[in-house]
Amino acid sequence: MSAGLIPLAHFQAIDQTFLTLSKSKQINNELIDLAMIYFITTLDQQSNFRHFHFDHAELEAGFDVLNRIVAQGDVLVKAIVIDGKSIIHLPVEAFDGQSCQSAINALEREWSKLLDRPINK
Numbered sequence: 001m002s003a004g005l006i007p008l009a010h011f012q013a014i015d016q017t018f019l020t021l022s023k024s025k026q027i028n029n030e031l032i033d034l035a036m037i038y039f040i041t042t043l044d045q046q047s048n049f050r051h052f053h054f055d056h057a058e059l060e061a062g063f064d065v066l067n068r069i070v071a072q073g074d075v076l077v078k079a080i081v082i083d084g085k086s087i088i089h090l091p092v093e094a095f096d097g098q099s100c101q102s103a104i105n106a107l108e109r110e111w112s113k114l115l116d117r118p119i120n121k
Helices: 008-025 029-034 059-071 101-116
Strands: 036-043 049-056 075-083 086-089
Touching: 036 059, 049 059, 059 075, 059 101
Parallel strands: none
Antiparallel strands: 036 049, 036 075, 075 086
16 A cells, blocks of 8 residues: 555544543653653555654654654654643654754754843833
8 A cells, every 4th residue: 555545544543542542641640741752653665554652751852753764764654742631743744854853952042042132122
């Protein structure tokens, strides 16, 4: 099956799995508060769907994991992040296989500098 011909029922089953897993993770609120949980579906080079999850405390580091998956030749089909009680569907087309961590960190430093400046009236 090619990446362009994924049946809708497949995504509905994935969404139900994510919902079930996210509800089970909410039992331990401390874990949810400490890390974001990424649920991913990929299409590997042998045309097999793979479903897995990982957690990471830093958003940019989690994004780099997704970019490494794409860089190794797998197709990112679906990516969801659960952060506390928020479920965020990530735009998979944004992950091109290139690391984004240093760029995000540079933007964060710039943003912090701007926020630290006094406001002149």
